[in-house]
Amino acid sequence: xxxxxDELTAAEVATGVHAGDFTATEVARAALDAVESxxxxxxxxxxxxxxxxxAAAARTDERIAAGEEVGPLAGVPVAFKDNMHLxxxxxxxxxxxxxxxxxxxxxxxxxxxxxxGATPVGKTNMxxxxxxxxxxxxxxxxxxxxWDTGRVPGGSSGGSAAAVAAGEVQIALGSDTGGxxxxxxxxxxxxxxxxxxxxxxxYGVVAFGSSLDQVGPFGRTVADVALAMNALCGAGRxxxxxxxxxxxxxxxxxxxxxxxxxxxxxxxxxxEMEGLTAECRAAIDQTRRAFEDQGAKVVxxxxxxxxxxxxxxxxxxxxxxxxxxxxxDGVRYGHQExxxxxxxxxxxxxxxxxxxAEAKRRQMLGAYLLSSGVYDQYYYPAQxxxxxxxxxYARAYETCDVIMLPSSPNTAFRFGEISDPTAMYASDMYxxxxxxxxxxxxxxxxxxxxxxGMPVSVQLQGPAFKxxxxxxxxxxxERGCARDALVAPGLAGKGGELA
Amino acid sequence: MxxxxxxxxxxxxxxxxxxxxxxxxxxxxxxxxxxxxLQPIREYDLAGVEPTFHPxxxxxxxxxxxxxxxxxxxxxxxxxxxxxxSSRDRSFRVxxxxxxxxxxx
Numbered sequence: 001x002x003x004x005x006d007e008l009t010a011a012e013v014a015t016g017v018h019a020g021d022f023t024a025t026e027v028a029r030a031a032l033d034a035v036e037s038x039x040x041x042x043x044x045x046x047x048x049x050x051x052x053x054x055a056a057a058a059r060t061d062e063r064i065a066a067g068e069e070v071g072p073l074a075g076v077p078v079a080f081k082d083n084m085h086l087x088x089x090x091x092x093x094x095x096x097x098x099x100x101x102x103x104x105x106x107x108x109x110x111x112x113x114x115x116x117g118a119t120p121v122g123k124t125n126m127x128x129x130x131x132x133x134x135x136x137x138x139x140x141x142x143x144x145x146x147w148d149t150g151r152v153p154g155g156s157s158g159g160s161a162a163a164v165a166a167g168e169v170q171i172a173l174g175s176d177t178g179g180x181x182x183x184x185x186x187x188x189x190x191x192x193x194x195x196x197x198x199x200x201x202x203y204g205v206v207a208f209g210s211s212l213d214q215v216g217p218f219g220r221t222v223a224d225v226a227l228a229m230n231a232l233c234g235a236g237r238x239x240x241x242x243x244x245x246x247x248x249x250x251x252x253x254x255x256x257x258x259x260x261x262x263x264x265x266x267x268x269x270x271x272e273m274e275g276l277t278a279e280c281r282a283a284i285d286q287t288r289r290a291f292e293d294q295g296a297k298v299v300x301x302x303x304x305x306x307x308x309x310x311x312x313x314x315x316x317x318x319x320x321x322x323x324x325x326x327x328x329d330g331v332r333y334g335h336q337e338x339x340x341x342x343x344x345x346x347x348x349x350x351x352x353x354x355x356x357a358e359a360k361r362r363q364m365l366g367a368y369l370l371s372s373g374v375y376d377q378y379y380y381p382a383q384x385x386x387x388x389x390x391x392x393y394a395r396a397y398e399t400c401d402v403i404m405l406p407s408s409p410n411t412a413f414r415f416g417e418i419s420d421p422t423a424m425y426a427s428d429m430y431x432x433x434x435x436x437x438x439x440x441x442x443x444x445x446x447x448x449x450x451x452x453g454m455p456v457s458v459q460l461q462g463p464a465f466k467x468x469x470x471x472x473x474x475x476x477x478e479r480g481c482a483r484d485a486l487v488a489p490g491l492a493g494k495g496g497e498l499a
Numbered sequence: 500m501x502x503x504x505x506x507x508x509x510x511x512x513x514x515x516x517x518x519x520x521x522x523x524x525x526x527x528x529x530x531x532x533x534x535x536x537l538q539p540i541r542e543y544d545l546a547g548v549e550p551t552f553h554p555x556x557x558x559x560x561x562x563x564x565x566x567x568x569x570x571x572x573x574x575x576x577x578x579x580x581x582x583x584x585s586s587r588d589r590s591f592r593v594x595x596x597x598x599x600x601x602x603x604x
Contacts, residue, residue, distance in 0.1 A: 100582075102581065104574060104582070105571075197555060198554075198555055211553050211554060212554075240571075243555065308540065311537045311540045312540060314533065314537060326515075331583065331591050331593055332579075336583075338584075340594050342596070343596045346593065347515045348516060348517040349517050350584075352517040352518065360518070360522070360526070363514055363516065364507070364510055364511065364516065364526055365533050365534075371510070371513070378541070381543065381545055382537075383552055384550045385545070421529060422532050422536055436554075
């Protein structure tokens with residue numbers, strides 16, 4: 001009986017390919033067909049790498065035919081945020097600055113999924129250089145939320161979240177500097193993990209905030225995210241990334257373990273915050289009951305300095321962005337203004353015409369905050385406040401295993417609904433603190449909001465390098481808050497039939 | 500103290516981003532709004548609090564072997580020049596670095 005590829009999890013695709021139920025090539029063709037049918041509406045992709053996908057799938061099939069070992073993601077369709085290098089594709093960061101840039105090497109995170117047998121379907125849309133929470137700042141086109149194409153998918157990894165929610169791929173990678181995996185996962189109703197800082201290599205991923213950035217996977221189920229983590233971390237630390245840490249464990253091993261007797265912390269102050277919508281608040285209450293039904297204890301905890309996290313982040317993030325984006329000078333790569341008399345003029349005009357508005361704003365803010373005299377007023381104190389927030393979390397984890405909070409104060413908003421840049425920054429109020437302290441966090445969907453009808457999620461945060469335990473709690477959320485649909489209903493079954 | 504249009508023009512020059520007059524107006528408003536948002540940072544008494552510049556604490560530095568990695572990471576010259584806007588004789592090509600006055604030095 002013909003099935004649609006979007007009904008299968010990544011684990012089921014890999015198992016089917018291993019067992020010979022279907023070939024990796026048949027899966028690749030179905031994924032490309034789904035993209036062709038669905039992406040005109042969603043526009044999740046900036047580039048579809050059909051040739052690479054079919055070549056990778058053919059290699060997987062040949063290896064199976066020859067009786068060779070194939071990896072745990074054999075034949076699984078995957079997509080990569082367009083700030084990740086992959087030879088044979090462009091890497092644009094959704095910016096005019098890099099519109100014509102062709103990858104000359106492949107990022108470790110990308111390579112590890114390919115080594116596990118995955119099929120690279122393409123590169124996904126994002127906010128320009130990851131500056132944003134709606135993917136509206138892409139220089140090329142917006143991405144639409146698969147659940148309601150009049151709404152944004154969140155950001156900055158909006159294309160990756162949308163591609164998974166639309167059933168175009170089983171797994172996609174994103175990067176999270178202040179919430180850029182967890183918030184779009186929440187808007188699109190998929191699972192999104194920001195692993196602990198250092199868990200996944202950033203080699204070959206265009207840098208935004210070097211003390212904040214972390215790569216992580218999106219999937220439609222917690223098990224798929226765990227499977228992706230095995231591929232990302234299984235080969236050990238990456239010698240090409242000095243932040244990369246050894247954390248090769250089997251992330252799928254304890255998924256089904258009961259959470260009975262474990263403790264979930266909630267922060268009452270965060271649930272009383274202005275701007276938190278009733279439906280996102282209700283998701284917390286619903287999940288709390290699900291945890292208690294499974295025998296976990298829910299306790300109130302205090303994170304006294306967390307209200308300053310947004311301010312600390314908008315000091316540290318722009319400063320690091322200004323430093324990182326100084327490399328775009330129009331000389332070695334990127335947009336180059338022609339006919340300039342001096343290098344200084346060429347640099348200033350290349351950057352003026354290559355960068356979009358938000359990329360300029362962040363760099364200008366960072367340049368100001370790092371300038372003489374101002375540094376001591378903001379940058380240094382922000383790093384001291386970071387210490388206080390880190391200590392708050394360490395104290396909290398003495399009394400609980402994970403902390404539950406919203407992924408976002410609201411569900412997906414309409415295009416253009418938030419036009420003020422600093423108002424957009426508030427979208428990240430629940431995710432930012434975890435980047436500041438470097439811990440892992442995951443967004444797990446729990447159903448649809450009573451008011452908007454859009455996906456709502458909860459976020460779980462855990463101590464550093466306890467991402468496996470985070471996945472175990474996320475799986476408990478999944479068990480307790482079953483969803484009616486894993487793929488956005490308007491798109492499910494459209495193209496993508498597996499012969 | 501609010502940032503003036505002149506202040507912002509000076510920052511733009513330092514950041515090497517040529518802003519138009521309209522952009523300068525918009526950027527000045529944005530910068531002041533953004534800096535206002537950062538005020539909670541200045542309300543703390545932080546005497547004796549160590550800064551955290553990096554989230555990985557208590558870990559030793561990782562050193563690589565001091566040998567050229569020509570197999571993977573060192574790009575061949577033609578590959579390194581592949582995305583350059585302008586190149587010549589195995590080099591990146593740029594306009595005058597010092598301007599007219601420095602041209603002959």
